[in-house]
Amino acid sequence: MGKLEGKTAIVTGASRGIGRAIAIRLAEEGARVAVNYAGSEDKANETVRIIEEAGGEAFAIRASVSDADDVKTLVDETASRFGSVDILVNNAGITKDNLLMRMKEDEWDDVIDTNLKGVFLCTKAVARPMMKQRSGTIVNLASVVGVAGNAGQANYVAAKAGVIGLTKTAAKELSARGIRVNAVAPGFITTDMTDKLPEEVKEGMLGQIPLGKLGSPENVADAVLFLASGDSEYITGQTLHVDGGMVM
């Protein structure tokens, strides 16, 4: 019996990388999963196929998390297919890195829109069915750079720090209704997003990781599973670092 048997989940940005690993992990534990994507339909379908081949249940659904109408459709569609929304994983995120001095306004806005406003919109939308059912768990993907800062990522860092604050506030507002809200802050994880980083940046980061290696999307997915499941029933408002000890 899986830890999430009978539960339903929305994972935003689940077409690849960490989001895909999370969707697969939750499905392995019995959750039925809405695999959200913004642009990569083929990859989202691939995530669904991987889940189905393992005997799980999932469907792909397009929605831009920074668009309130899209988000409403995402939540309504999931609720009508599955009958409830028990778990939300706010994973969708983008990067548009640039030095503060060179960062353009639209680079700032785009990252804040997807990475921070998207979390707000999705959280607000699921809070309604979760409040009614008097239960639910929300797990937000933050980042260790949201705690420690990172040169060249003012927009991303500001958004991720914002996510941590939003997590705490949502936890305080919703806990009386049986809804828990936590965040996972990954460190340096091997994904498409980090593959793009220059080699010297990667080596520099390795030197800051006490455990001496990069993390995997599965490492992050395990932490999300913990916070999404009943194993963490007395934990809310927290940010769990999955970073090999990079930021303590």
Add this chain to the structure above:
Amino acid sequence: MATVLERVSKVVVDRLGVDESEVKPEASFRDDLGADSLDVVELVMELEDEFDLEISDEDAEKIGTVGDAVNYIEQKVG
């Protein structure tokens, strides 16, 4: 068929756990019936279900008393 006031009263009694006699049109959800702001949000959600209508956030903010809710619903449904 129950009146709008009766149906609203039932939702309020169920949700806030107050006595039916306290649910008068002039009763304020927050000041008289002990609701916190989240209770009011929930109450509005329950009323949406009960009367099968959608209450926008802007409209919901104006609903402070039992009478406000009844008037609003009567306008929408009637």
